Amino acid sequence: MTFGGAAALSDVGVTAEAGAITGLIGPNGAGKTTLFNCITGLLQPTSGEILLDGRDISSLPPYKRSRAGVARTFQRLELFTSLTVRDNIRVAGEIRNRWSKTRVDPRAETDHVVQLLGLSALADRDVSEIPTGMARRVEMGRALMTRPKILLLDEPASGQDEQETEEFGELLLHLCAEGTAILLVEHDVSLVMKVCSFIQVLDFGRIIASGAPGDIQSNQAVLEAYLGEDHRA
Amino acid sequence: MQDFLAYTVLGLCLGSVYAIAATGLVVTYSTSGVFNVAHGAVATMSALVYWQLRFGWHMATPIALVLTIVVFAPLLGMFLEILVMRGLRGTSEVTRLVTPVAVLLAINGAATWIWFRKSNRALVPQKFFGERHINVLGQAVYFHQIIGVGLSVLIAGALFVVLYRTRLGVTMRATVDDRSLLMLNGGRPDRASLASWAIGAALAGLAGVLLSPQLGALQVFALTLLVFDAYPAAVAGRLRSVPLTYVGAMVLGLSKLYFDWVSDAGQRWLVLRNLRNAIPAVLLFVALLLLPQDRLRGAVVSRTRERFKVPTLRQAVLWGVVLVACVAMLQSLMSGSAVISLANGISLSLLALSLVLLTGYAGEINLAVFTFAGIAVIAAWQFDVGPTGLATKQSLSVMAILLAVCVCALVGGLIALPALRLRGLYLGLATFAFGIIVYQLVILQIQPLHFNLFGWKFTVNLFSTGSLTVPRPNWFGIDFGGQRAFLMLMTVMFAIIGVGLIALRRSAYGRMIVAMKDSPAACATLGLNITRLKLGVFMLSSAIAGLGGLMWAAQRRTLPNNADFDGFASLTLFMIAVVGGIGYVSGALIAGIFLSLLSVVMPNIFAKLGSDYPSLHWLFVTVLGNFTHYVGPAMIGIGLGKNPSGIAQQVMDGFRPLRKAPVATAAWVVSLAGLWLLTWRGVLSNWNFALICVVSVFLVPRLIMSVFEARFADEERLVAGEDLDLIGLERPFRASDRQVLDTALGLPVTGVPHAPS
Amino acid sequence: MSEPLLELVDVRAGYGSIEVLHGVTLTVHRGEVLALLGPNGGGKSTSLNVLAGLVDIMSGEVRLAGRPVTGVGADKLARLGVCTIPEGRGVFPNLTVRENLMMATHTGAKLSDIEAIAYERFPRLGDRRSQLAGTMSGGEQQMLAMSRALATNPAVLLLDELSMGLAPLIVSSLYEIVAQVAETGVSVLVVEQFARTVLGIADRAAIMLSGRITRVGPPDEIAEELSSAYLGGKGQP
Incomplete structure (x- = not known):
């Protein structure tokens, strides 16, 4: 998959399996967000294809890809700043109701998601007032309301403290146990190592390594390219 | 050659x-x-x-x-x-x-x-x-x-x-x-x-x-x-x-x-003779459409200074009733010319309502609101009066209104097309260009248009006589031809549409519209078809503009073809609506009244003051009167940068203290009602009543604030156990907060480190 | 080494009505490299922006070489020798490399001299002198930002997340240059997520949490605190 003139990504093959968390790590600027934009259709790759359950969704506009089951969060938050935390999540359910055959009660579903993500205390605040870590959870809640087949998470733990990250990891495991495929881009390597069953390392728009967490941890190329000289620490 | x-x-x-x-x-x-x-x-x-x-x-x-x-x-x-x-x-x-x-x-x-x-x-x-020139190929240069x-x-x-x-x-x-x-x-x-x-x-x-x-x-x-x-x-x-x-x-x-x-x-094709003037607008429109398409954008500014709150439906209905009651009470005291000014204002407010939906809620722009008024009038007029050329009907029929509103909605869908590709300034320019094109090619069209469709010949007169007469409604046996009755009709319409807009904003559809404004990219990744939603918003908003435009025209009764269609009136209305508070229905009300007030009423007041105090005539009439007439509305718009959420927001903030002192507020309202009664019976003069109203509106909230200040402060005291990261977000950070913070961080707590601001 | 060059004294600052720094006191001494560390949202960048003159303070004082400079604008401070490379955007994307370097000529230096030094230090920039800065790679942009900053002969260098989006190799070569510059007597304040890379070149380090400085000390002591205090499972493994 290449993009634009200056290839931000070249020949990247990424696979995410249902019911598993796939980690995607690499230094900032390695092309992770570009990859997400290509998968969700916000950017058009110059070549390559995106398959969801074997169906080619490369030519679909973003909203149809979402309806096909792709949901995401944004590294640079894209919350609806005029709405409260609850309404941010609720509107996603309402959008879903507009096209989905299985109607849900957005209100009840929202309450459920708010609870699941531990946002109850903040539910009626404006999203522009809550801390970044919590805002990331709101984005995740919004994505969950679409009942995705695959969830793309772009640095969901940044801004969350240690304990929150811990809970968040549990939540991810719970979600994937329910059958959702999760593609996780994250800087917090220990979280990635803990929850992912498979990890791919991206650098300068290329996959430089992939494998189980244990393999990645001992892969010399990864240590040099990504973790830098201080990987022993 | x-x-x-x-x-x-x-x-x-x-x-x-x-x-x-x-x-x-x-x-x-x-x-x-x-x-x-x-x-x-x-x-x-x-x-x-x-x-x-x-x-x-x-x-x-x-x-x-x-x-x-x-x-x-x-x-x-x-x-x-x-x-x-x-x-x-x-x-x-x-x-x-x-x-x-x-x-x-x-x-x-x-x-x-x-x-x-x-x-x-x-x-x-x-x-x-002067006229000195050289000849180039037979043409003077x-x-x-x-x-x-x-x-x-x-x-x-x-x-x-x-x-x-x-x-x-x-x-x-x-x-x-x-x-x-x-x-x-x-x-x-x-x-x-x-x-x-x-x-x-x-x-x-x-x-x-x-x-x-x-x-x-x-x-x-x-x-x-x-x-x-x-x-x-x-x-x-x-x-x-x-x-x-x-x-x-x-x-x-x-x-x-x-x-x-x-x-x-321009000697050939008389029907197209205004095309020359429309060429730049057509080219502008085309150039804008050919601009490379924006990537689906994300949130533009993470924290703009504008914030709009949404009232609950109950509040909206309550305020709608209050509005109708107030206008009814006021008009009973007002002189005929004052009622006309107020009615002009409300008619403009109706037009401005379309912008609350389009710009306030959806963040889109339309700089051609009056163009829709013009289109609505033409459509209704064709239906009601037909090709005879003279207003023969006594009433604006409901069918004509429906037709006009539908035509406007369709045209609104048309100008939504550039909106699918453009935003902000470019969209503003595109709609402005659209307004100019319609102005030059349709509204200034005084040639009758002869059509011959498959042998079916017909003639369409647009503004052939240079002006159109728009009758006022006569519905359910009520004649709204009189100014006071028509004022009340428009006020009720405003209240109904206003409440409708707030209901819309609070519905799932409204949340989607706002979400689309905040982040189209996020909406798309949630499965929202933005194209359809935008189209819908533009059509609905244009329909409101059409209805408002018809009322505005009926208020004026006779509409000359050069009236307010050249783009500047639309610019002014848009500006004043933003100043009034584009995110609020009340903002539209303020905008309409303001526009009518500033261009007519204020100069009249200054003229009266000038004649009352001849020694100050120069100050009142030459300076203040002319100032408010010519540059007043614009000066208010220029001040917008300082208060981007608009006047409506300011007013609401000003009256916030009233909520905490319901008894005092009730007493104030009752005494105003009493004064109205006295004025109505002729005990109090209109001037004094107006003066007392205006002064009390400014004074009472401040009085209440100062009396109850101590109590309000108590209520805002820090709640123990609050999340540290959230301190200082909803209210100013205080010295006591820092002590709490330092204790939590394990730092030595020093007395009072700084004076509270 | 002990002479304070740039100081924050009990500074409170923030954005709009929201206070981010709740009384921060921090000193950068002449010729030292001070690393300012801590989790996101703790106020590190805000502190740096206060020092650079981009954020107005609510109370407290900012001093440069002992003189109060509270409320002095960023442009004036830059001309006084406080040079900043802000987070992630150290270049003007729509200007060419050459034009970017031209922005350093306010000191009176000649553009040709600035160019000569910059291209000698980073030959890759020389090849791209007429290219728009925004079309270059992140590493090249940061090289350009660094060249421009050094061309002004600053007294203080403020660096915000220099490593963001860069390959570790480039990061370490940039920090080598920072260390060299510090040798010549320039004071440096570094805000950085790659804590350990910076701690290698820092003379002192400070930890910032929730808008307060919680700890200042030698790098090795701070390094221990970092892992226990907040990094824990975060940041560097």
Whole structure:
């Protein structure tokens, strides 16, 4: 998959399996967000294809890809700043109701998601007032309301403290146990190592390594390219 | 062939002057990031100043020219930059569009006040070197035009050197790229912006002087529109590239002259004779549509200064009832002329409601609201009156209204098309261009249009008689022909649509609209079909504009075809609606009343004061009366940068204390009602009643605030166990908070480290 | 080494009505490299922006070489020798490399001299002198930002997340240059997520949490605290 003139990504093959968390790590600027934009259709790759359950969704506009089951969060938050935390999540359910055959009660579903993500205390605040870590959870809640087949998470733990990250990891495991495929881009390597069953390392728009967490941890190329000289620490 | 070449030469001459005008826009935009909608007004003002110096005071041409272009115009540009444009940082696109619009209207208002206050003076502009010319291929090319071409070439060269070869020019470009980075590098963005505004204004001034002889006599808005014609050239250069701007300007100049050539200077195809004036708008529209499509954008500014709150449905209904009751009570006290002013205001408020939905909720822009009024009137009129040409009906029928509203909705879908690709400024320009096109080709169409469709012949009269008569409704046996009855009808309509809008905003659909405004990218990744939603919002908003427009026309009864359709009225309404508080239904109400108040009522009040106190006549009538009449509305718009959420928000904030003191508030309302009763019975004079109302509106909230202050402060005290990260978000951070924080962080707690602010 | 060059004294600052720094006291001494560390949202960048003159303070004082400079604008401070490379955007994307370097000529230095030094230090920039800075890679942009900063002969260098988006190799070569510059007597304040890379070149380090400085000390002591205090499972493994 290449993009634009200056290839931000070249020949990247990424696979995410249902019911598993796939980690995607690499230094900032390695092309992770570009990859997400290509998968969700916000950017058009110059070549390559995106398959969801074997169906080619490369030519679909973003909203149809979402309806096909792709949901995401944004590294640079894209919350609806005029709405409260609850309404941010609720509107996603309402959008879903507009096209989905299985109607849900957005209100009840929202309450459920708010609870699941531990946002109850903040539910009626404006999203522009809550801390970044919590805002990331709101984005995740919004994505969950679409009942995705695959969830793309772009640095969901940044801004969350240690304990929150811990809970968040549990939540991810719970979600994937329910059958959702999760593609996780994250800087917090220990979280990635803990929850992912498979990890791919991206650098300068290329996959430089992939494998189980244990393999990645001992892969010399990864240590040099990504973790830098201080990987022993 | 010879004609063709001759017209080509003339087209290039015209293009050169357009290039100067458009380049001024490009310089300002590419170096300060603000699209100076007021560019045309600066040109107008300069042309008038030049006329005054050269022909009014008989100075020598070079001196008058230097004083205008090198002294006056740059000073005006710098003045605008310092006073207005600096306040726009960190505001939304809408605010950054509206403020320059306000500047435009203020400058034009001032120009009208200075030069055209008395009667219809004819200021006749002349070309440089008068009528001296050379003959090129049988066509006269005036020295004036040759000078224009020469200056145009000179300016292109000079700009290139300044922008790309000097530190000042590079600093100017760096300012737009990253203002704070420039400061971190010791650059002075304020000076760079000043320079760019000075250059831009000088170019505007020059273009104004060069273009003005095209008009037989100088007229403020005609001159401004003449400079507007150059805007498509700037858009062709994507507001950044000077060379492309020149290409665009030449295309523009040539298309106008080629049209002259093929239409035999307007003698052929009478039906299309206004097309020449519409060419720039058509080209602008096309140029905007050909702009490369924006990538689906994310949130533009993470934290703009505008915040809008939404009332609950119950509150909305309550306020709707209060509004109807208040208007009913007030009109019973008011004189006939005052009722007309109020009704004018409410009719404008109805029109402004369409903007609350479109701009306030959905963040889209429509600078052609009055165009929809015009379309609605034409549609209803065709239906109700038919081709007989005279208003024969006594009532505006419901069917006609429905038809007009449907037509408007369809046309609204049409202008949603550019909205699918454009946003902010570009969308504003596209809708403005649409307004001009409809104005020139439909509303100014006084030729009957004869159609022959498959043998079915019919004639459509648009504004054949120059004006249309719109009857007021007569429904359910109630005649709304009288002013007071019609006022109440419009008020009830306003309340119903207003409550409807709030209900919409609180519904799932409303949340989607707002979500789309905040982040289209996020909406798309949640499965929302943005195209459809935008289309729907535009259609609904246009339908409201159509209904409002019909009421506005019925309020005026007779609508001449030059009434408010040339774009400036739409600009004014849009501006005032934003000032009133575009995110609020009450903002629309404030906007309409304000517009009617400022242009008519305030000057009348000053006139009354002037006659009451003859010694102060000069102050009241000449200064204050004229000021509020000519530049008042615009001045309010200019102040928007300081309070971007609008007046409605301010009013609500002002009255917030009342909620905490219900008894005192009730007492206040009851006593006002009592006073109304006394006035109604004639015990109290209208003036005194109005005075007491106005004064108490300002005083009571403050009084309540000061009395109950201590109690309010108690309620805001820190709640123990609050999340540390959240301290200071909802209320100011206090010294006591720091002690809590330091304890949690394990730092030694020092007494009171700083005085509470 | 002990002479304070740039100081924050009990500074409270924030954005709009929201206070981010709740009384911060921090001193950068002449010729030292001070690393300011801590989790996101703790106020590190805000502190740096206060020092650079981009954020106005609500109370407290900012001093440069002992003189109060509270409320002095960023452009003036830059001309006084406080040079900042802000987070992630150290270049003007729509200006060419050459024009970017031109922005450093306010000191009176000649553009040709600045160019010569910059291209000698980073030959890759020399090949791209007429290219728009925004079209270059992140590493090249940061090289350009660094060249421009050094061309002004600053007294203080403020660096915000220099490593963001860069390959570790480039990061370490940039920090080598920072260390060299510090040798010549320039004071440096570094805000950085790659804590350990910076701690290698820092003379002192400070930890910032929730808008307060909680700890200042030698790098090795701070390094221990970092892992226990807040990094834990975060940041560097």
